[in-house]
Amino acid sequence: MGIRFSKFVIFILLQLFFSGFSYGTDIITSSTNLSDGRTLVSSDGSFELGFFSSGSSSKGRYLGIWYKNISVQNIVWVANRCNPMNDSSGILMINNTGNLVLLSQNRSVVWASNSKREAQNPVVQLLDSGNLVLQDRIAGKSETFLWQSFDYPTDSWLPGMKFGWDLSTGLNRRLSAWKSPDDPCPGDLSYGMEVFNYPDLVMWKGSKKYYRVGNRIGIAPSGLPRIVPDQFFTINGISNENESYLIYYPKTKSVITRLFLNQTSSSAERIIWNEEGRTWIVYSRFPSDDCDIYGTCGTYGTCLNTAIPPCQCLKGFKLKSQSWHSVDWSQGCMRNNPLNCQKGDGFKKFGALKMPDAAHSWLFKGMDLNECRVKCLEDCSCMAYATLDIKEDRGCVIWFGDLIDLKQFQSAGQDLYIRMSAADSDHEETKGKTKMMATLIIAAAILVVISVFVITYYICRKCRNIEEREIGQSNERQNEDLELPLFEFVVISKATNDFSSDKKLGEGGFGPVYKGTLSNGREIAVKRLSSISGQGLVEFKNEVALIAKLQHRNLVKLLGCCIQEEEKMLIYEFMPNKSLDYFIFDDTRRNLLDWPRRFHIICGIARGLLYLHQDSRLRIIHRDIKASNVLLDNEMNPKISDFGLARTFEEQSDGRTNRVVGTYGYMAPEYAIHGQFSVKSDVFSFGILLLEIISGKKNRGFYHLSHSVNLTGQAWRLWKEGHPLELIDSFVKESCTQSEVLRCIHISLLCVQQQSEDRPSMSSVVLMLAGETELVQPKEPGFLFDEKTLQIDSSFAMFESTSRNELSLSEMEPR
Numbered sequence: 055m056g057i058r059f060s061k062f063v064i065f066i067l068l069q070l071f072f073s074g075f076s077y078g079t080d081i082i083t084s085s086t087n088l089s090d091g092r093t094l095v096s097s098d099g100s101f102e103l104g105f106f107s108s109g110s111s112s113k114g115r116y117l118g119i120w121y122k123n124i125s126v127q128n129i130v131w132v133a134n135r136c137n138p139m140n141d142s143s144g145i146l147m148i149n150n151t152g153n154l155v156l157l158s159q160n161r162s163v164v165w166a167s168n169s170k171r172e173a174q175n176p177v178v179q180l181l182d183s184g185n186l187v188l189q190d191r192i193a194g195k196s197e198t199f200l201w202q203s204f205d206y207p208t209d210s211w212l213p214g215m216k217f218g219w220d221l222s223t224g225l226n227r228r229l230s231a232w233k234s235p236d237d238p239c240p241g242d243l244s245y246g247m248e249v250f251n252y253p254d255l256v257m258w259k260g261s262k263k264y265y266r267v268g269n270r271i272g273i274a275p276s277g278l279p280r281i282v283p284d285q286f287f288t289i290n291g292i293s294n295e296n297e298s299y300l301i302y303y304p305k306t307k308s309v310i311t312r313l314f315l316n317q318t319s320s321s322a323e324r325i326i327w328n329e330e331g332r333t334w335i336v337y338s339r340f341p342s343d344d345c346d347i348y349g350t351c352g353t354y355g356t357c358l359n360t361a362i363p364p365c366q367c368l369k370g371f372k373l374k375s376q377s378w379h380s381v382d383w384s385q386g387c388m389r390n391n392p393l394n395c396q397k398g399d400g401f402k403k404f405g406a407l408k409m410p411d412a413a414h415s416w417l418f419k420g421m422d423l424n425e426c427r428v429k430c431l432e433d434c435s436c437m438a439y440a441t442l443d444i445k446e447d448r449g450c451v452i453w454f455g456d457l458i459d460l461k462q463f464q465s466a467g468q469d470l471y472i473r474m475s476a477a478d479s480d481h482e483e484t485k486g487k488t489k490m491m492a493t494l495i496i497a498a499a500i501l502v503v504i505s506v507f508v509i510t511y512y513i514c515r516k517c518r519n520i521e522e523r524e525i526g527q528s529n530e531r532q533n534e535d536l537e538l539p540l541f542e543f544v545v546i547s548k549a550t551n552d553f554s555s556d557k558k559l560g561e562g563g564f565g566p567v568y569k570g571t572l573s574n575g576r577e578i579a580v581k582r583l584s585s586i587s588g589q590g591l592v593e594f595k596n597e598v599a600l601i602a603k604l605q606h607r608n609l610v611k612l613l614g615c616c617i618q619e620e621e622k623m624l625i626y627e628f629m630p631n632k633s634l635d636y637f638i639f640d641d642t643r644r645n646l647l648d649w650p651r652r653f654h655i656i657c658g659i660a661r662g663l664l665y666l667h668q669d670s671r672l673r674i675i676h677r678d679i680k681a682s683n684v685l686l687d688n689e690m691n692p693k694i695s696d697f698g699l700a701r702t703f704e705e706q707s708d709g710r711t712n713r714v715v716g717t718y719g720y721m722a723p724e725y726a727i728h729g730q731f732s733v734k735s736d737v738f739s740f741g742i743l744l745l746e747i748i749s750g751k752k753n754r755g756f757y758h759l760s761h762s763v764n765l766t767g768q769a770w771r772l773w774k775e776g777h778p779l780e781l782i783d784s785f786v787k788e789s790c791t792q793s794e795v796l797r798c799i800h801i802s803l804l805c806v807q808q809q810s811e812d813r814p815s816m817s818s819v820v821l822m823l824a825g826e827t828e829l830v831q832p833k834e835p836g837f838l839f840d841e842k843t844l845q846i847d848s849s850f851a852m853f854e855s856t857s858r859n860e861l862s863l864s865e866m867e868p869r
């Protein structure tokens with residue numbers, strides 16, 4: 055190894071000796087230099103180092119690194135950020151003591167690497183990762199860099215770059231935004247890792263905290279998927295006494311991506327290069343909503359962006375300041391019952407939270423949760439504790455002082471145990487000294503509860519008037535963990551008139567749906583699940599609780615469930631305007647949906663689906679996206695229904711199923727034929743739905759395909775012939791914006807491509823709908839069933855029989 059390496063070095067040196075400096079090489083040695091106008095290119099041609107001018111007006115010259123192959127603004131590193139050279143006389147070279155220096159015309163140093171060690175044979179190389187490194191080639195250990203640009207990032211975090219601290223040297227690798235698009239000098243937005251006691255990623259605006267990820271390193275961090283979505287990236291975190299950093303790589307090597315700070319939008323953006331469109335796509339951006347902004351809801355306030363108002367005090371807390379006309383959340387919340395450390399406080403568990411700011415926290419690696427609780431209880435200023443490492447379920451963090459910057463997640467986050475007065479705390483949390491007293495109190499309380507219960511029971515029996523339990527009054531003793539309300543069967547039965555047939559709204563893939571009215575007047579939809587699944591009660595409740603956590607304004611809200619022996623029911627909010635098919639396929643009602651409304655509906659469906667696919671922790675594949683599964687609320691906002699059911703009530707493995715639950719005409723070829731479902735099969739169905747909304751026609755399925763062409767085929771023909779606008783529903787022709795419809799048609803054709811990898815993801819679709827990306831030309835779409843596929847696959851027969859049923863049923867499904 056050593057010998058081979060030296061040979062390699064000698065070879066390179068000889069090369070340089072004889073040829074001098076030449077274009078295209080990726081190194082500078084002590085005898086060569088880089089002057090303005092020339093560049094270093096990494097060996098595989100991905101990155102280039104050289105001089106550039108920023109902006110059109112300024113003449114200043116900067117030394118920087120950019121993607122060689124991308125012409126769109128793409129500078130990933132700048133050496134002399136605030137100190138531009140006034141002319142093109144700049145020279146980059148290695149000086150006598152082995153430092154990399156940038157010299158101006160009069161030989162004054164404009165910028166220098168600050169390597170401490172002197173090198174005997176210094177070589178500067180631009181690596182394929184975009185890292186500019188200075189190393190000593192004589193030492194033989196090429197891996198130890200004397201200096202590297204990855205240690206001094208500017209505004210970009212590239213794959214393979216450590217983001218965080220080298221604690222032994224005090225080196226902090228953090229990002230700062232360009233002051234403006236023309237000025238690489240740092241603006242006031244910066245982002246880095248804070249290592250108080252456990253590491254956290256914090257974005258600053260000047261000296262004020264602006265956004266905090268709230269994750270913990272080396273574990274499944276609560277906020278992390280938003281920064282680095284894990285279907286695309288592998289991310290690792292290291293945190294020990296020497297180092298604390300994050301590092302990531304794209305799963306596909308060819309993906310060109312970086313995260314950078316954008317001063318204009320005050321956010322960090324993850325962008326991915328789209329080769330076909332020759333543009334950058336913004337994959338994610340954060341802070342992404344008001345709830346992300348640091349401390350929005352003050353101390354002990356949690357933020358939930360789907361709620362109105364988004365701020366809420368934690369249970370057991372109340373607003374500090376509230377007047378009749380204004381609510382001031384920045385003041386935060388305070389306890390209903392004050393703490394009393396001497397007499398004995400306890401803890402209450404709060405789930406799915408973003409952990410509070412770690413500035414005043416302490417951690418104990420070896421402790422388990424019980425020891426952690428004792429530790430916190432012992433110290434009167436300790437306000438909360440939690441598990442440090444949720445993956446391994448060990449370690450302990452405790453917080454001192456008021457807790458701030460909490461956020462309520464719907465399907466992520468962690469458990470936090472907050473110190474509460476004895477009255478407000480969970481009951482098992484009692485301190486040794488006061489245990490007896492507390493036990494007595496509990497016993498008394500239980501006695502009271504029991505007597506109340508007994509009395510109520512008798513009263514009820516007497517008057518034969520059983521009170522209904524409704525939302526929010528769920529039976530908490532039975533379901534401590536299940537936050538989802540359980541409805542009594544009598545309540546549901548009464549609400550639906552004993553499931554009378556005139557209350558039946560329709561029949562879906564999983565059973566009939568009834569309309570119900572609770573005694574308080576609230577309207578509900580009740581889905582009576584056919585007993586298709588052999589699931590146990592616990593699994594059923596768990597699954598339903600998971601589905602209930604999926605909350606988005608474009609999803610129908612699950613209110614609760616009801617279990618009566620073998621029978622299981624799901625209770626949803628009622629949608630007065632039925633479903634999309636009720637409008638778009640009806641000759642008179644279609645007039646009610648003009649183009650702006652339809653476009654609004656399209657965008658809503660796309661966002662709802664994106665949430666299912668990507669933003670929720672569960673990664674739901676809907677598998678039955680169709681017009682009748684899109685319900686409409688009072689204001690004609692679309693809400694996707696029936697999500698999560700296929701996942702829950704079907705046996706499946708590895709994205710394959712034996713029972714295809716979709717609806718013919720909407721199904722992707724690979725799903726219909728091989729039972730193979732993925733987010734891309736949903737994209738296909740979405741594409742069909744898009745065509746239907748635009749045209750007001752149903753996509754005819756394969757039954758009639760042999761000679762007539764279906765909607766997809768028609769759309770493709772019109773597209774090829776150059777008059778795609780003929781596809782538009784004549785009723786919306788007047789109200790439509792041509793470019794918008796055209797874009798929608800284009801997108802729909804991309805969604806219904808034969809090969810799933812040719813279809814865009816829902817995140818791209820949302821971007822495309824917003825007009826933010828250029829669209830690639832579609833290939834011929836997948837016509838669901840041509841004669842070839844009919845003959846090839848024998849499993850098709852089975853599919854045909856299930857879907858034929860669902861065809862007739864699905865038409866009536868709206869609730």
Ligand SMILES: *[C@@H]1O[C@H](CO)[C@@H](O)[C@H](O)[C@H]1NC(C)=O
Nearest residue numbers: 074075085086087088145147
């Ligand atoms: C840079 O290298 C060129 C030859 O490649 C040489 O003529 C020039 O003097 C060098 N400049 C400096 C400042 O060393």
Ligand SMILES: *[C@@H]1O[C@H](CO)[C@@H](O)[C@H](O)[C@H]1NC(C)=O
Nearest residue numbers: 098099100101122123124329
């Ligand atoms: C550069 O881009 C072209 C297309 O514009 C592509 O064919 C080529 O492979 C790219 N080269 C590298 C090194 O990425």
Ligand SMILES: *[C@@H]1O[C@H](CO)[C@@H](O)[C@H](O)[C@H]1NC(C)=O
Nearest residue numbers: 137138139140141158159164
């Ligand atoms: C460029 O010119 C400005 C003023 O004209 C001066 O302040 C600055 O130091 C110069 N920069 C360099 C690198 O010579």
Ligand SMILES: *[C@@H]1O[C@H](CO)[C@@H](O)[C@H](O)[C@H]1NC(C)=O
Nearest residue numbers: 149150151153155163166167
């Ligand atoms: C090389 O550059 C470094 C950094 O500017 C400086 O500290 C050092 O004195 C320089 N060495 C020589 C010999 O000029």
Ligand SMILES: *[C@@H]1O[C@H](CO)[C@@H](O)[C@H](O)[C@H]1NC(C)=O
Nearest residue numbers: 139140158159160161162163
């Ligand atoms: C080189 O020029 C810069 C400005 O262009 C000036 O500040 C500096 O003093 C000059 N150095 C020498 C050695 O002349």
Ligand SMILES: *[C@@H]1O[C@H](CO)[C@@H](O)[C@H](O)[C@H]1NC(C)=O
Nearest residue numbers: 221222292293294295296297
């Ligand atoms: C930290 O650095 C010291 C000194 O180099 C080394 O002995 C120790 O093993 C390192 N610790 C870890 C966890 O790598």
Ligand SMILES: *[C@@H]1O[C@H](CO)[C@@H](O)[C@H](O)[C@H]1NC(C)=O
Nearest residue numbers: 127235316317318319320323
């Ligand atoms: C920064 O954000 C602004 C506003 O959202 C956007 O117009 C601009 O293109 C972004 N800058 C870059 C380099 O993407």
